[in-house]
Amino acid sequence: MFKKLFGALEGESRQENQNYEQPQSSNDNYEDDYENENQEVEYDPDTLHGIHYDIEDFDNEVTSRAEAWIQDERSRGEELREKDTQSIYLNYRREVYKEWNNCDSDQMIRFEKANSLKYTGVQTSGFVKVDDDNPFLEPVHGLSLRDYTAMCLKISAGIDYQEVCKAMGIEPIIWEELNTIWPQRMGEDTSFTVTTLFGQYYAESVTIPQLENLKTEISEEGLANLERIKTDRYFYEELAGARQAAYEYGIDGAQWILDTFGINLADFQSVAMQWMTEQNQNWNAEDVTAFSNHQQEKQKEYAAKFAAEQGGNIADDVSF
Structure with missing residues (x-):
């Protein structure tokens, strides 16, 4: 569910960037x-x-x-x-x-x-404007979008959802309803307020008191890599390209990032949303193009690596 949600977020961002790159x-x-x-x-x-x-x-x-x-x-x-x-x-x-x-x-x-909301009716990461009367932001079972995001962060970091439910004082069936209703609202909200705000909370690594004692272990190498993708945009783009290449070769990209670089899905997606927000707020077409090209180049490199590990592409064995 989380991979699908963030795949949609990142896909929209790439399309949006393509639209803006050539005025x-x-x-x-x-x-x-x-x-x-x-x-x-x-x-x-x-x-x-x-x-x-x-x-x-x-x-x-x-x-x-x-x-x-x-x-x-x-x-x-x-x-x-x-x-x-x-x-x-x-x-x-x-x-x-x-x-x-x-x-x-x-x-x-x-x-x-x-001004995207005013002129197009659609929210943009980094410039979210929230209406307190927005029905899509009404709490579900008393839990707000912020609460739901905090739960998602813990679960996507590797903590069992039942532990998260216990800490929140809710039954697992309530979590299942939360994890159905909030994504449903994201799909129904044509202004993308819910989706964009969810991404903003993710970028902030939002937490709530009930979940502060639930922590995941991270190795020294993982911590170093996490800090690096927060400050080195090119390193982040490399790992984003590698993850996409992994998925294309039938490998769980999120798990591969965790196994290879020690960065869990929650932390990686949080950084992804941070970079998206920073890019929107400080738009520079030349930089955007450079980052995009770097990710594509790295994706090709890792694709070749995964292909070699799997014995080459199927097309390599076909004669034309």
Whole structure:
């Protein structure tokens, strides 16, 4: 269950990153202006809007330009789908933001991520905004999403779920319901608030008093490797690539990471979410591409290693 949940999280992140890595070429002239003028702009820390204008004025300008374009298209007999309209607004939002802030594409993408809920209805890791009245966040059997995440962390670290249930003072049947209802809510919540908040809690290695005495053993080597993937992004990408290669060759990637590097699933996924959050908050397209390329290269290297250990790829024995 946990591997599937985090596979979905990481998959969405990779797709999201691909969407952001190549901004619209039509905006390149604004990036040139930014580089030439090199003007400093102060941004609101929450919205990442420039503080030199009103947000309402910004939204009105985007609407004015987008609606003018839409009206022109329709006057020429073009039929626009909702997706087309959204794309038009997206492009003009990018255009106005870069004009008004004289910024580069990386800053624009950070702005989009910070305001993803407002403009697209979808949450982004690192910029989660929580509505206290959100029905998807209502406790289940008196246990919040934070409580559920803390339990998941302990179980994915290798602690038996019955021990976790005992510490929480609940019956195993309650855990089964928790582990059904919360993932179900993640699937039903189109804003991805539950999923993103779950990932944020995981990144924080959240704990609760009832579970603080439940600990897993970790070797000195494992502890050293854990500290390294927290600070060395390239080492983390190497292990992420190795884990994916392991799965592709029928090996339990999470178990292989534990056996080889001494890092359990909970700790590895916590670091994965930390890097995802840091990347979103400090977006740099050049770095993102470099990290992605490194992971792919390492995945190929480990795939070759696993293939050799299994006697080579099946395709190696086929003559064409």
